[in-house]
Amino acid sequence: MLNMVFLWFSAFLLTFSAALGARDVGFQHSRPVGVVHGTCKTMVEIYGYPCEEHTVTTEDGYILSIQRIPNGHSNNAYSRANKIPVLLEHGLLMDGITWILNPPGESLGFILADKGYDVWIANARGTKYSSGHTSLQPNDSAYWDWSWDELTAYDLPATVKYIYTKTAEQKLHYVGHSLGTLIALASFCENEMMNMFRSAALLSPIAYVDQVASVLVQAAAKTFVAEAYYWLGLHEFNPNEEAVQNLLKNLCKQPGVNCYNLMSAITGKNCCLNASTIALYQEHEPQPTATKNMIHLAQMIRKGTITKFDYSNKEENMKHYGQPTPPAYNMASIPKNFPMFIAYGGKDELSDVQDVKHLLKILKSHNTEIHYQENYAHSDFQMAVNAKEVIYEPLMAFFKLH
Numbered sequence: 001m002l003n004m005v006f007l008w009f010s011a012f013l014l015t016f017s018a019a020l021g022a023r024d025v026g027f028q029h030s031r032p033v034g035v036v037h038g039t040c041k042t043m044v045e046i047y048g049y050p051c052e053e054h055t056v057t058t059e060d061g062y063i064l065s066i067q068r069i070p071n072g073h074s075n076n077a078y079s080r081a082n083k084i085p086v087l088l089e090h091g092l093l094m095d096g097i098t099w100i101l102n103p104p105g106e107s108l109g110f111i112l113a114d115k116g117y118d119v120w121i122a123n124a125r126g127t128k129y130s131s132g133h134t135s136l137q138p139n140d141s142a143y144w145d146w147s148w149d150e151l152t153a154y155d156l157p158a159t160v161k162y163i164y165t166k167t168a169e170q171k172l173h174y175v176g177h178s179l180g181t182l183i184a185l186a187s188f189c190e191n192e193m194m195n196m197f198r199s200a201a202l203l204s205p206i207a208y209v210d211q212v213a214s215v216l217v218q219a220a221a222k223t224f225v226a227e228a229y230y231w232l233g234l235h236e237f238n239p240n241e242e243a244v245q246n247l248l249k250n251l252c253k254q255p256g257v258n259c260y261n262l263m264s265a266i267t268g269k270n271c272c273l274n275a276s277t278i279a280l281y282q283e284h285e286p287q288p289t290a291t292k293n294m295i296h297l298a299q300m301i302r303k304g305t306i307t308k309f310d311y312s313n314k315e316e317n318m319k320h321y322g323q324p325t326p327p328a329y330n331m332a333s334i335p336k337n338f339p340m341f342i343a344y345g346g347k348d349e350l351s352d353v354q355d356v357k358h359l360l361k362i363l364k365s366h367n368t369e370i371h372y373q374e375n376y377a378h379s380d381f382q383m384a385v386n387a388k389e390v391i392y393e394p395l396m397a398f399f400k401l402h
Contacts, residue, residue: 038129039067039121043100048073049113055132056162058154060146062125063132066159067096069121072114073104083118084198085167086399087160091178091204091382092297093239093286095128096121098177098382101280106385108175111392117173117399120163122180124155126236127287144235147296147309148179152186157193164196173399174200177382178350181205186306188334199339199402201395203381204351207331208358209297210304213349216265219254221301226294238288268349268377272384281383306331331362340368341398343391345376369398 040051044067052068070083088099088109099121104110113119123130125146126138136143163172174197176184181202187193188200212218220226225247226237234243252259259265263278296309308326311317317324334340340363344356360370373380373390381391 038065039097039100039123043097044069044109047104047110049104049110054162054166056158057134058125058158060150060154061134061136062154063130063134064125064155064159065096065123065127065129066162067121067123069109069113069119072110072112072116074114083116083167083170084173084399085118085120085163085170086112086173086175087120087122087163089122089156089174089176089180089184090124091176091180091206092293093289094178095130095285095287096123097284098281101284101383102277102385106388108382108387108392111388112396115396118167118170120159120172122155122159124151124289126289138236141233141235144290145292146290147293148183148186149296149308151179151293152183156183156187160193160196171196171198173198173402175203175395176200177203178206178378182207185331185334186329188338189329189331191333191335194335194338197338199341199399201341201343201398203343203391204348204378205342205344205356205359206351207306208304208355209300209350209352210302211352211354211358212301213268213352214266215256216251216259217350218301219251219257221298223251223254224298225251226291226298230291230295235291236288237291237294239286240288263379264377266350267379268345268347270377270379270384271347271375272380272386274385277383277385331359334363334366336366338367339398339402340366341371341395342368343371343373343381343395345378345380346372346374347377350378369394 038053040053044051049069050071052070054066054068055063056066057063088096090096090098099109100107104114109119109121126144131138133143160172164170174184181204184200184202185205185207229237229243229247238244248259251257257265264270292309299310300306306329308321310326311320314324317326321327342360344351344353346353360368371391371394376384381387384390
């Protein structure tokens with residue numbers, strides 16, 4: 001049996017390698033330098049909102065872009081000193097623009113600003129406007145040597161501490177979607193920066209993912225696709241590059257995988273996105289991430305665990321962690337009195353209902369407010385035309401309590 005698996009996987013590698021053709025794996029990038037024409041100019045100021053571009057450098061040298069919407073249309077006279085900051089953290093293969101894709105009355109970034117909050121929008125390393133580094137370039141393999149462990153250990157602390165300092169040490173509300181929930185949960189369970197947060201809202205939470213319902217995602221994780229990509233020397237996972245597109249075509253040919261509607265194949269059938277939002281989304285997303293990050297997530301799907309990155313080698317794990325297996329993130333160790341708003345959907349095939357219930361069982365004695373929306377899938381929580389009434393108004397009522 002092992003020989004058959006080895007032969008199949010070798011054939012897969014050869015097929016995938018052939019799919020790359022003679023393509024030069026020294027990536028060609030047309031990434032912006034600086035943020036002069038960044039998200040503020042293209043997506044915020046056009047609606048008449050003030051917007052500031054900020055940058056922060058992580059301890060490991062990544063230069064992150066952050067957008068700030070300090071005022072809404074109805075509260076320009078409010079003193080900044082009296083405003084409560086809210087940090088919005090996006091999901092996998094996305095950037096901060098996903099919080100402001102819909103018109104102002106439907107996008108959480110604008111809605112919060114109009115309600116008097118000081119809104120800060122994060123952009124993870126490797127995305128369009130967070131591609132800088134103090135010594136590395138995106139075409140260096142070392143630039144992509146990270147997973148969500150580093151987003152937890154470096155990106156989130158750098159961003160939160162920067163905002164905390166800039167707002168005269170005001171405690172933050174946090175809103176995360178998808179991968180943005182995982183890095184927050186991982187940080188909370190290690191008791192990091194808890195003195196800087198008021199509360200957290202977790203939309204489509206990702207923690208346990210072994211029950212993920214997307215057949216496409218399961219196929220990718222269980223056939224070691226990201227590992228194959230990595231072993232072929234491709235350290236950046238960029239869905240806009242030919243290599244990933246060819247890889248996706250191969251996955252879509254697998255039994256049971258239906259890629260007719262690719263977004264639905266990955267996220268589940270979203271109920272409430274309009275065509276103009278999807279068109280705008282396709283103009284700006286998806287964004288690159290590290291192949292190592294995809295491998296880490298695949299490990300979680302295959303093993304049903306939440307641990308640091310597994311180097312699949314006792315010696316390597318010992319070198320990084322001082323033990324032969326990667327340390328676990330213990331969700332039960334999140335402080336029980338910390339307020340959390342958790343919203344999930346019945347049609348979500350990434351943040352699967354059974355996986356969320358697993359997380360909720362562990363957090364049953366914690367200070368949580370749960371919202372379940374039967375007809376919502378993964379992307380509805382950020383881009384649905386009715387999200388304001390269904391999710392955001394209860395969320396803001398929750399913020400008001402804390």
